[in-house]
Amino acid sequence: METQSLWEHTLTFFPQYLAALRERVAPDATVAVVGASDGKFVLPLAAAGYRVVAIERDALALRGGQVRLPGDSDAYAMGLIDRLELEELHARVEVIEGDFLEGEPLDMQCDAVWTSCSWHYSANHHHPLAEFVDRMQRLVRPGGVFGAEFMMPVEKRHHSVEHYTSPERLHRHFLGDWVVLLTLHTNEFTERAHVGRPHDHTHRMGLLLAARSHTLTDRF
Structure with a gap:
């Protein structure tokens, strides 16, 4: 599905995540997208029949506004809320505006969760x-699916920041109630300039998909 997102053409492992959803959750399952941005993943999920909880703190991503494009040109970018209205998908999406990491963890459980390079x-x-x-x-109910794609270290400075991680390092977070379903990673690749990165740049990306056991131990 073409979403007209600012991130439409950036590389993603999202098809592998969709395949896991089709295999493991109901067709009308609820999926939380952490870092929903302007809807690159939210719109395809909603269009596929899922109920979506879109979590985003950036007002521009939610409501739209002027952005600086590569080549120093300005343009108006439509936000997630207007895009959902335009595609008549707003009834399938709950938008939560706020910082996912601030305050108490969200008091909800979904069938699956996804984040992309956040x-x-x-x-x-x-x-x-x-x-x-x-x-x-904590958002994933028993039997649900966890999916994350993430940036891996490329530059020297990245190796001192734990948030540039790898599938191997992430395994220690998925013990007990979790089973890792799939890990993937790319070699270094060049991505074309986009919003926020006005020049071509080099990335490495990883993917981790995991499933939560139907029988949970006491971890809270």
């Missing part, structure tokens, strides 16, 4: 990566 942003470094992972895990 961990490495410097604004999220004031909380340990383990806390971010734990808060996401």
